[in-house]
Amino acid sequence: xxxxxxxKERKMSVEDKxxxxxRDVFGLDEGVEVTPQTDLTSxxxxxxxxxxxxxxxxxEFDITLPDEEVSKYxxxxxxxxxxxxxx
Numbered sequence: 001x002x003x004x005x006x007x008k009e010r011k012m013s014v015e016d017k018x019x020x021x022x023r024d025v026f027g028l029d030e031g032v033e034v035t036p037q038t039d040l041t042s043x044x045x046x047x048x049x050x051x052x053x054x055x056x057x058x059x060e061f062d063i064t065l066p067d068e069e070v071s072k073y074x075x076x077x078x079x080x081x082x083x084x085x086x087x
Contacts, residue, residue: 014084019034019036022043022053024056026043026045026049034076050070062087
């Protein structure tokens, strides 16, 4: 059984990796704050940026985010939750 500490560490690392992908794909400077709750569209992302992010996340975590579900994942936290539940 995974301890609560291990789950928290795993959660943090998934969110950190996704945040890094968001910064890379969207071309964000370090000064731009990206939190788990940040709405990705508020960072200037359009549908092509989101699609590229989804591909990056799928490759990083070896999962598939169903196309019809992508619109539900508008924050780092929502994407991370999907990743954790589907690995």
